[in-house]
Amino acid sequence: MIKEINNIQPEHKNFDNNAIQKLAKSLDATEIGFADLSVLPAPKRMGYANGITIVIKLSDGILNQIDTEPTQTYFSHYRSVNRLIDDISLRILLFLEAQGYPSVAIPASQSVTDPEDSFTGAFQHKTGAVLSGLGWIGRSALFIHNSYGPRVRLGTVLTNAPVKVGTPITASGCGACRNCVTACPAIAIEGRLWEFGLPRNELYDAFSCSQHMKEAYHHIGRGVVCGLCVVACPVGK
Ligand code: SF4
Ligand code: SF4
Known part of the structure; x- marks a missing residue:
């Protein structure tokens, strides 16, 4: 059973986010965010109270090359950005742990076995x-x-450092747009508007998406991501 990890020293209550922000910027992170994760069950956050999100903006030049299918350059770019995120996450983790805050860096892209969702990460x-x-x-x-819309990749460091957290977003900003629904070649996107707590499988069918990518884009590379729902989105274009 996963317990809360909460050994914050009283003298560390006034944690300054700026040092982490500076470190992340110096490592080429586009932006970072700070979240109170305590609304989630402890096992879903490995017992850590807070999360630091690392954002890297994807290349517009590379995304703009995608027309009807993913490209070799997108395939490679996706992996390069994941490596950069993992590097930044590790550096933030080492910085926090040097100050006495246990932390865990979650890989940018890694599926784990979850009986409820076989396409999810840790x-x-x-x-x-x-x-x-x-x-x-x-x-x-x-x-x-x-x-930047969906033109980003994300990483996370879970930590018990008492960071100052942002204000959660709990409602969709998609409005009447349905561009991604019509762009999806696998008909995997249901078309529902998201609200906080809605399970992912009520928005889209991860199995159909994955199967389509395996079958249709095998010539581009193993595990290629499609990108058509990314480039169809007007937000951040
Ligand atoms: S990645 Fe491609 S197949 Fe999967 S949901 Fe997006 S558009 Fe559909
Ligand atoms: S294309 Fe973007 S804005 Fe439009 S519905 Fe899809 S996710 Fe929302």
Whole structure:
């Protein structure tokens, strides 16, 4: 059973977010956010109270090359950005632990065995990002950053450092738009508007999406991501 990890020293209650922000910027993070994760059950956040979200904006030049299918450059870019996120997450973790705050860096892209969702990660990066106030979840089930739309990749550091947290976003900003629904070649996107707590499988069918990518884009590379729901989105274009 996962317990709360809460050994914050009283003298550390006035934690300054700026040092982490400066470190992340110096490592080329686009933005970082801070979330109170305590609304989630302890096992979903590994017992940690807070989350730090790392945002990297994807290249417009590379995304703009996507027309009817993903490209080799997108395939490679996606992986390069994941490596950068993992590097930044590790550096933030080391910084926090040097100050006495146990922390865990969640890999940018890693599926784990979950009986309820076989396409999920150890921690949902987009849940942390929404609780930080950085954006919402689109009809596509992608995280939609307030400024950059779905043109971002995310990472997370779970920590018990007493960071100052942002204001969560709890409602969709998609409005009447349905671009991603009509763009999806796998008909995997249900078209529902997100609200906080709505399970991902009520927004889209991860199995159909994954199957389509395996079958249709095998020639581009193993585990390629489609990107059509990303480039269809007007937010951040
Ligand atoms: S990645 Fe492609 S197949 Fe999957 S939901 Fe988006 S548009 Fe559909
Ligand atoms: S394409 Fe439209 S409906 Fe889909 S996530 Fe973007 S704003 Fe929302």
